[in-house]
Amino acid sequence: EVQLVETGGGLIQPGGSLRLSCAASGFTVGNNYLSWVRQAPGKGLEWVSVIYGGGSTYYADSVKGRFTISRDSSKNILYLQMDRLTVEDTAVYYCVRGGHSSGWFDYWGQGTLVTVSS
Amino acid sequence: LVLTQSPLSLPVALGQSASISCRSSQSLVYSDGNTYLNWFQQRPGQSPRRLIYQVSNRDSGVPDRFSGSGSDTDFTLKISRVEAEDVGVYYCMQGTHWWTFGQGTKVEIK
Numbered sequence: 001e002v003q004l005v006e007t008g009g010g011l012i013q014p015g016g017s018l019r020l021s022c023a024a025s026g027f028t029v030g031n032n033y034l035s036w037v038r039q040a041p042g043k044g045l046e047w048v049s050v051i052y053g054g055g056s057t058y059y060a061d062s063v064k065g066r067f068t069i070s071r072d073s074s075k076n077i078l079y080l081q082m083d084r085l086t087v088e089d090t091a092v093y094y095c096v097r098g099g100h101s102s103g104w105f106d107y108w109g110q111g112t113l114v115t116v117s118s
Numbered sequence: 119l120v121l122t123q124s125p126l127s128l129p130v131a132l133g134q135s136a137s138i139s140c141r142s143s144q145s146l147v148y149s150d151g152n153t154y155l156n157w158f159q160q161r162p163g164q165s166p167r168r169l170i171y172q173v174s175n176r177d178s179g180v181p182d183r184f185s186g187s188g189s190d191t192d193f194t195l196k197i198s199r200v201e202a203e204d205v206g207v208y209y210c211m212q213g214t215h216w217w218t219f220g221q222g223t224k225v226e227i228k
Contacts, residue, residue, distance in 0.1 A: 035217070045158075045166065045209055047217035058216075094165060103171030104154055104213035110165055 002026035002107045004095045009112030016085050016116075022078040022095030022109055030073035033099030036080050038091035039111075046091075049080065053099070062088075085116045119144050121210055123220035129228040130200045138223045140210035142191040147214070154213035157186055157195045160222075161206040170195065202227060 008020040022034070036048040049059045049069040057069050068081040078095055092111040098104050120143040130136040146153045157170040168177050170186035173193060183198045197204055205227060210220040 037217075044222045045211070045219040047219070050217075100150070100152075100154075100213075103168075103175065104156060104217070105158075105211065106168055106171070106177070108165045108167070 002097065004097060004107060004109035006093065006095050006109045006112040009093065009114045011115045011117060012085055013118050014086055014116055017081070017083045018085065018114060020080040020082070020093055020095075020112055020114070022080075024076050024078065024095075024097070027097070028073065029071045029076050029078055032097055033104075034069075034071065034078045035096045035098075035105065036067075036069065036078075037094045037096050037105070037108075038089075039094070040088075040091045043091075048093070051078070082114070085114075087116050090114060090116045119212065119215045119218050121212060121218055121220040123208075123210060123223050126221060126223055128223055128225045130197075130225060131228045132202065133199055136197045136200055136204075136225060138195045138208055138210075138225075140188075140193045140195070140220050142193075142212060144215060145190050146193075146212050147190060153189065155186075155188070155193050156211045156213065157184075158209045158211060159204075159206050160209065161203075164206075166209065197225070200225070200227070 003025045005023045035050040051057050051069045066084045070079045092113050094111045095109040096105045098106040122141045124139045155173050158166040160166045169180050174186045185196045207222045209222050
């Protein structure tokens with residue numbers, strides 16, 4: 001069974017850094033497309049970043065240069081390093097699996113809340 | 119690329135049908151010939167759940183009351199015989215030109 005469990009959220013001051021983790025089970029992170037999608041409180045969904053099975057990474061313009069997506073295949077974990085955080089980054093961050101072959105975004109984690117506030 | 123959903127709020131009586139429209143500002147046909155248009159359901163307090171992928175393919179475990187249709191830039195999610203468990207926000211999403219979500223349509227029981 002595919003499972004995605006995010007951790008690492010919390011309250012952080014503007015300008016600070018945070019690293020989110022997503023522990024995967026039921027599949028291998030190194031062979032799959034994995035994304036981060038976020039949802040600001042009471043708002044819609046916004047794609048943030050993706051890492052392809054081959055290792056290529058891409059980012060939304062809103063986080064480019066500040067966020068870094070990576071994975072540890074030995075631990076089967078996906079990461080999102082978030083630097084220079086702003087209040088606009090406040091959101092629930094979801095770890096999402098799925099690429100072209102599965103029609104994109106077939107499995108979602110439960111999300112972890114990041115609150116950027118002074 | 120912008121996805122525009124309508125309506126944004128949809129009160130529906132139990133047992134009645136509901137339709138949600140999703141219009142794209144560009145064609146969603148990918149170079150491989152597939153159209154990467156999905157529909158997601160987000161129940162209150164839960165993560166999004168994919169219902170439909172590539173326009174009209176239902177995910178495993180999704181009731182056949184849910185159906186997707188459309189092509190190119192114009193897509194529809196239909197819920198037949200709405201049940202109480204269908205309350206939530208529904209999003210369309212495209213995966214043809216990077217990834218973009220619609221604004222969401224809130225379905226509630228009338």
